[in-house]
Amino acid sequence: MSSLDLLRIRAIRTLALVGWLCLPVLLIWGTAMGSPNTGLALATAALGNVIPTWMALRRRHDAAARMNFAVLAALLPATYVYLLSGMTWQMDAHMYFFVALSMLAVLCDWRPLALASVLIALHHLVLSYLLPTWVFENDGTITRVLFHALAIVLQFAALTYLTTRMRHLIVAQDKARAEGERLVAEAETERSKAVAALAATTAAEERSAHERARRKTAEARLAEERRSALIALADDFEQSVAGVAIAIEGAAATLEGSAATLTQIAADAGRQANEVAAGAAQAAGATQDVADAVHRLTDSIGEIAESADAQATLTGAVRRNAEEGKNAVLDLAARAGDIGGLVGEIHEIATRTNLLALNATIEAARAGDAGRGFAVVAGEVKQLAGGTARASDKIVTLIDSVRQGVAATETNIVGAADAVLRVATAAGDIKGAVAGQRGVAAEIERTAHEAARGVDMIEQRIARVAAVANEADTLSRHVREAAGSLSDHARRLRRSTDGFVEQLRTGEREAA
Amino acid sequence: MxxxxxxxxxxxxxxxxxxxxxxxxxxxxxPPAHGAMLLVPLMSDAPAARLARDSHALLLEQGPAGSLVVLGDRQTLFWPLLRAGVLAVAAPVPLCGEASDVLA
Known part of the structure; x- marks a missing residue:
């Protein structure tokens, strides 16, 4: 915050305080003078103080705050004039307009001065027109008002010049002080830098000497440490390389033994694979034979099925023929019954004819001679009737025998039909069983073919296994040879390492 | 600036x-403590003249818009007249004539 701002803040606070101090002054003065306008003067003064005081409390010092105090500066002297209205002191109270304008100068701004001057001049002009006695106690003419207004204008001009110059001076002083402070800060900074640089130089020299001494000590210690490290390195190298060489030798020996074992295992595996391949080939042939046999069995079952079909067909025909024969025998039995009925009629006719012949004979005997010839005819008729009756009896006998034959034949035919029915049922069962066996045989044949293919595949894979076993045998021989070579190299490496380490230790002892 | x-x-x-x-x-x-005042009736039927006389004020002349210019004391005029609907204010010369000025 600049000096001008601080000055304005303090000025505004002071003006606000002076504004409120006017109230007790008004009260005391009005009471002392016996003014009847004291109450209204106090009220207007308090009303005019409200907004400026509020802005002062908010630490405002901007142009708006300053303009508020300009209004207050025009109002408070007017309350004094009003307080002393009609008294001799009324004219003297006008002097406080000039006091108020002068107090505004501490705000270092010409605009509050202008506003206060305009308000003072205007309200005097207006009141001199409306209430001339209120403005001046005696003879308040416009000329006097203008004369006073000119004084206000002159004071405004003088105060404006003063405040403008004062503001410029304060601003310039602020700038100069800020520049001086900046230069002092820069000088202080440079001095601090110089002191720091000097101290840094001294410290650097001390550090350099200390560093040289420390470097010599470190070099000696490093040389010693390097020798110790080389010896330790030689020991470690010897131990590690020798250990590695020994481990390689051991690993090579183990590897060689493993290769030999692997060779043996590969040979056994090859042999067993060959045997398995041979067994698989035999199994494949046997499986194929089984498949062929099953195929033939399937063909035989097919023929059996065809025969069962033919038998079923024939059985059906026989059954139909038996049924037709049964019907024919039954028809024959019925016809025989009919013939029996006819024979009975013939026998009755013969009986009646015999009675007629007997009656004719009696009548012929009554007729005497005349009826002798008729009696002969009657006798003949009687004989014919008797012959007819005997013939009919024979026919009845024959018909009975025929009926017995028909019944026997019917019984035989029914038995034959039952037998044929059982034969047909058995043929159907055979047909179903043969169909089931045919499906099972086909499944067996398919399974046998798949088994044959599986056995072929096993044979091929076993052959590949045998080939791989042979390759493993060859590879294990190579590994065995490589392991032997590796063992030789490890032995040579250990000898070389021993020589190198011995040379290293000898060199370090000579250097020490 | x-x-x-x-x-x-x-x-x-x-x-x-x-x-x-x-x-x-x-x-x-x-209104002055004593002197010319302008009585402005705030209601049309306010008996300004009778109240002024009752308050021992001297009627000077007729003012503008039904108002009256009287000569009296503020203490006896202002509040009784205001309660009756009449406002007493200072009598400006341009509105009230020279009488108010002379007698004030």
């Missing part, structure tokens, strides 16, 4: 100017 006020600041300045003008107007129009 031209300073542009923000609307809020302008409102504050105008409010303070209005307070100042109102205060000055109140001081200017306040």
């Amino acid at each position: 031209i300073v542009r006020f923000s609307p809020a600041n302008m409102c504050i300045i105008l409010a303070q100017i209005a307070v100042g003008i109102a205060a000055l107007a109140m001081l200017a129009l306040a």
